[in-house]
Amino acid sequence: MPALDDPQTRTAVDALRAGALRWLAGGVLAVVLGLLMGAAVVRIVENGGSRPPFAGLMVVALVAGGVAVTVVGLGSLVRVRRWTAALARTEWRSGLLRIAGPAVLQVEPLGFDEFTDEPLRLQLMSTAVWRTRAVQQLNGADVRYAEVSEQEWLLTADGAGTLYGARAARRR
Incomplete structure (x- = not known):
């Protein structure tokens, strides 16, 4: 019987996949928020307002951190896919x-x-x-x-x- 047919294994793989998707979604969300924040700061400054303190630093942190977290999520998804394929063809x-x-x-x-x-x-x-x-x-x-x-x-x-x-x- 392939290892993936075991209900406990299937649950564990599903949990790992859900965690990878959370990392991926969180990273994408951080990048989007960083870009939106950057656009908002540009709009504020263009309309004559003063630049919010630390806005540029926060934009860079959100985008850079979001990209890093997105890469982690993608790597986790690839690893879960590889593990799922291996568990489908081998036994415990x-x-x-x-x-x-x-x-x-x-x-x-x-x-x-x-x-x-x-x-x-x-x-x-x-x-x-x-x-x-x-x-x-x-x-x-x-x-x-x-x-x-x-x-x-x-x-x-x-x-x-x-x-x-x-x-x-x-x-x-």
């Missing part, structure tokens, strides 16, 4: 999560033998502290994981409500 595997460092994970597949098998070593992709801590709280828990590409993996656990992206950890 089960394993035990071990935390090996602040964002370094090891997944021991079911039936793992520490003397003969090699665990899956991953580096969490998230830079958000709260997401890293949420994964760290799963230490010793049963998780499900799926391969997106040779270097990218997804993790989730029952009740997590989200997907965590990770990259294959490089050997030192």
